[in-house]
Amino acid sequence: MKTADKTGKTYISTRAWIVGIAVFFAVCVVGTVLLLVQKPGTVANVYRDNECIYSVDLSLVTEGFEKTFTDENGHSNTIRVENGRIRMIAADCPDKVCVDTGWIGNGAVPIVCLPHHLVIRIEKQPQNDIDSVAR
Amino acid sequence: MKKAKKTIKTVVAMALAAALLAGCGPRGTHSEKPASASFFAMDTIMEISLYGDAELLSKAQAKVRELESVLSATSGEVARINKANDHGQRENRENVNDVNPAELAFGLSFDVAGAIESALWVNEFSGGLFDITIYPIMQLYGFGTDAPKVPSDAELGEYLKLVGGRHLNFNRNFDGTGRLLFLPGPDLIRNTELPGIGIDLGGIAKGYTGERLADMLALEGVTSAILNLGGNVQAIGTKPDGSLWRVGVADPDDTSKQIGYLDVKDCAVVTSGSYQRFFEKDGVRYHHILDPRTGKPANSGLKSVTVIHRNGTLCDGLSTAFFVAGLEKTMELYRANTHYDELRFGQGEEREGRGSGTAANPEDSGRQRFENNLLGGGFEIIFVLEDGSVKVTKGLKDIFVPIGVKVEVVE
Amino acid sequence: METEKEKKYTINPDHTRSRTRRLVYDALLAGIALVIFWVELQIPPLTPIPGIKLGLANVLSLIALFAIGPVDALAVLLVRILLGGLVFGNPSALLYSLAGGALSYLVSLMLYKLLRPGQIFICGILCAVAHNVGQIAVAVLITRTPAILLYFPLLGVSGVVTGLFTGLAAGFAIKTLEKTN
Numbered sequence: 236m237k238t239a240d241k242t243g244k245t246y247i248s249t250r251a252w253i254v255g256i257a258v259f260f261a262v263c264v265v266g267t268v269l270l271l272v273q274k275p276g277t278v279a280n281v282y283r284d285n286e287c288i289y290s291v292d293l294s295l296v297t298e299g300f301e302k303t304f305t306d307e308n309g310h311s312n313t314i315r316v317e318n319g320r321i322r323m324i325a326a327d328c329p330d331k332v333c334v335d336t337g338w339i340g341n342g343a344v345p346i347v348c349l350p351h352h353l354v355i356r357i358e359k360q361p362q363n364d365i366d367s368v369a370r
Numbered sequence: 371m372k373k374a375k376k377t378i379k380t381v382v383a384m385a386l387a388a389a390l391l392a393g394c395g396p397r398g399t400h401s402e403k404p405a406s407a408s409f410f411a412m413d414t415i416m417e418i419s420l421y422g423d424a425e426l427l428s429k430a431q432a433k434v435r436e437l438e439s440v441l442s443a444t445s446g447e448v449a450r451i452n453k454a455n456d457h458g459q460r461e462n463r464e465n466v467n468d469v470n471p472a473e474l475a476f477g478l479s480f481d482v483a484g485a486i487e488s489a490l491w492v493n494e495f496s497g498g499l500f501d502i503t504i505y506p507i508m509q510l511y512g513f514g515t516d517a518p519k520v521p522s523d524a525e526l527g528e529y530l531k532l533v534g535g536r537h538l539n540f541n542r543n544f545d546g547t548g549r550l551l552f553l554p555g556p557d558l559i560r561n562t563e564l565p566g567i568g569i570d571l572g573g574i575a576k577g578y579t580g581e582r583l584a585d586m587l588a589l590e591g592v593t594s595a596i597l598n599l600g601g602n603v604q605a606i607g608t609k610p611d612g613s614l615w616r617v618g619v620a621d622p623d624d625t626s627k628q629i630g631y632l633d634v635k636d637c638a639v640v641t642s643g644s645y646q647r648f649f650e651k652d653g654v655r656y657h658h659i660l661d662p663r664t665g666k667p668a669n670s671g672l673k674s675v676t677v678i679h680r681n682g683t684l685c686d687g688l689s690t691a692f693f694v695a696g697l698e699k700t701m702e703l704y705r706a707n708t709h710y711d712e713l714r715f716g717q718g719e720e721r722e723g724r725g726s727g728t729a730a731n732p733e734d735s736g737r738q739r740f741e742n743n744l745l746g747g748g749f750e751i752i753f754v755l756e757d758g759s760v761k762v763t764k765g766l767k768d769i770f771v772p773i774g775v776k777v778e779v780v781e
Numbered sequence: 782m783e784t785e786k787e788k789k790y791t792i793n794p795d796h797t798r799s800r801t802r803r804l805v806y807d808a809l810l811a812g813i814a815l816v817i818f819w820v821e822l823q824i825p826p827l828t829p830i831p832g833i834k835l836g837l838a839n840v841l842s843l844i845a846l847f848a849i850g851p852v853d854a855l856a857v858l859l860v861r862i863l864l865g866g867l868v869f870g871n872p873s874a875l876l877y878s879l880a881g882g883a884l885s886y887l888v889s890l891m892l893y894k895l896l897r898p899g900q901i902f903i904c905g906i907l908c909a910v911a912h913n914v915g916q917i918a919v920a921v922l923i924t925r926t927p928a929i930l931l932y933f934p935l936l937g938v939s940g941v942v943t944g945l946f947t948g949l950a951a952g953f954a955i956k957t958l959e960k961t962n
Contacts, residue, residue, distance in 0.1 A: 246895065246896070246897050246900075247895065249897075249899065249900055249903070252900060252903045253903075256903065256906055256907075256941060259910075259937065259941070260937070260938065260941045262934070262937075263933075263934040263935075263937030263938045263941065264934070264938055265934070266933070266934025266935075266937070267934045267935045267937075267938050269934075270931065270932070270934060270935060282924070282926050283924075284924065284925045284926075285924065285925040285926045285927070285928075289771065290773050291772075291773055291774045292627065292773055292774035293774070294774075296774055296775075297758075298776055300776050329874075330874045332874070344932070344935075345928075345929060345932065347920055347924060347929070349876070349877065349919070349920060349923050349924065352923055352924045352925070353924070354924045354926045354928075354929065356928060364616055365616050365617070365618040365628065365631050366419075366596050366609075366615045366616050366617065367417070367419075367596050367597075367598045367603045367605075367615065367617050367618070368598070368601070368603070368617070368618040368619070368620050368625075368628060369601055369602065369603045369617060369618070369619050369620065369639040369640060369641040369676055370601035370619075370620030370625045370641055370643075370646075
């Protein structure tokens with residue numbers, strides 16, 4: 236793997252680098268495929284600081300609606316929920332990355348609002364820690 | 371030279387590890403796990419979770435068994451009363467005066483008396499829409515038996531004569547025991563076609579059991595427990611860390627899912643729905659919540675009603691009564707029995723400038739209003755209508771968190 | 782003393798020996814980086830996934846590193862991130878960029894001594910991956926949601942692909958610079 240150049244200094248051959256990177260790439264591709272292939276579920280969980288503050292089963296939504304989350308500093312994020320998909324429609328964060336992310340409906344991509352510590356993920360189960368269910 | 375590659379790996383690994391560690395911010399972590407038990411009783415699954423002495427679980431389970439044996443309409447004290455009254459009332463008499471009143475009067479144990487007292491309260495409160503004297507008609511349908519049947523209208527008309535609060539005279543003694551006198555009246559006594567009057571505590575037994583368990587656990591010093599008695603949720607205190615219990619409300623169309631949840635402490639959350647117990651005949655579904663006015667399964671345009679109230683027994687009875695009553699009638703009762711304005715002492719003072727001066731967070735005031743209403747003996751309701759829409763009473767605004775449904779606040 | 786190897790891909794040692802010249806080169810590269818950064822912002826994102834973009838501005842940092850030196854690369858990087866963040870971006874994106882930039886700079890510093898002229902594209906790839914690692918770490922730390930780590934493979938793939946592109950671009954640019962000297 237190591238080769239010496241004219242000056243006698245050793246270096247790692249380009250081939251070795253490429254093999255290493257290819258292995259890493261392959262692992263990532265497998266990971267991505269696993270991420271995309273898994274049946275992601277239909278529940279959108281909204282987390283703030285890793286605490287689920289809202290859950291909605293997107294497959295159950297018949298009529299779209301909007302909901303606003305306000306943090307203790309008064310910063311707000313507004314989501315729009317429709318059948319099978321969810322997006323951030325407004326946020327008073329400076330970067331609007333969350334809004335630009337657009338609709339999500341499967342598990343491949345989360346919506347992240349970094350300034351407001353907000354994450355929306357599509358998962359199988361509502362993460363709302365229900366202790367008991369009246370039925 | 372490989373060292374450099376290793377260093378990269380180390381840096382990446384360290385970054386990820388740091389991220390993981392920092393990410394594990396706990397939510398409601400408890401140093402201890404609750405002691406839990408689930409078992410089958412009263413034809414349903416009961417779950418008890420409590421923080422404290424695990425010994426209490428077996429005690430609680432024994433208590434449930436004890437209550438089951440007295441409250442059941444098919445065995446135990448209530449069954450015995452029904453049977454004896456049937457006998458006393460039905461025996462062919464030449465003369466009504468031959469009936470020995472002692473045959474129609476029964477001493478009641480503490481628990482049966484307690485359950486009947488609450489049931490009669492709900493009966494009066496709801497204008498007769500919850501009635502334990504529905505027993506003979508329940509028998510006619512045969513809910514829970516292998517051979518349920520659909521009675522004819524004529525049959526129901528006859529049997530309805532047996533139903534009504536007027537047929538019962540109830541007294542509760544100072545020691546908590548009671549006395550129940552059946553009042554069939556001469557017509558019913560002469561009518562040998564009809565069975566005797568009977569009582570069915572099924573609409574209130576689970577709620578009463580939850581209430582009694584809560585009392586028992588509280589006396590044992592438990593400050594944190596949650597009971598789920600066949601779907602009746604009874605919250606005792608809060609979680610050990612002081613956070614509220616999160617109670618989900620089942621989706622009537624798929625009880626493995628929830629239409630939403632709410633956070634509560636020290637109260638009961640009880641749902642009545644047509645999906646809970648039913649049989650199908652000729653493609654028609656007959657559910658177990660009978661309208662005491664018609665003797666038929668209540669058809670009030672609701673799929674389920676969930677009531678939140680501090681008293682588990684009343685909560686259970688009220689949810690059944692409200693299911694029969696339907697949205698409009700229930701909201702009349704709600705409006706007449708909800709006293710937000712009288713109960714807002716604290717906020718009233720603040721408005722006059724005598725308070726601490728801290729601006730109330732709107733979310734807090736919603737919580738305050740909800741808690742005040744419950745403390746004042748009020749109740750809150752979640753309706754699921756036939757068309758699937760969900761309506762809640764105004765105290766649940768910002769308290770009930772829907773999952774996948776749109777919720778409307780009814781005034 | 783400069784080794785023969787280093788000389789090989791330096792723009793022209795004579796040029797950068799003068800402080801003023803060096804400053805001019807750095808400023809030029811930083812300026813181009815800023816413009817490319819701005820242009821890239823104007824292009825609608827290829828994917829909706831935040832954090833996946835070409836990162837063309839990084840080409841300039843790579844050029845600065847291999848054609849002039851580490852200090853210059855740092856200068857170009859910082860000017861681009863700070864000015865870019867302040868002028869076009871916003872504080873939180875700045876944090877993203879800083880974390881990603883810092884990590885990718887560290888990686889490039891390690892590779893600087895290690896790589897031969899023809900291997901610059903490797904630095905591009907590893908820098909891009911490091912950049913994404915930095916971003917994802919920031920996202921996990923700030924939102925305290927470790928579950929975001931699940932998306933690492935996705936960003937790893939995108940890092941390799943975009944990094945290959947920027948790395949090759951930087952390699953060609955440096956080669957061309959050598960010829961023009």
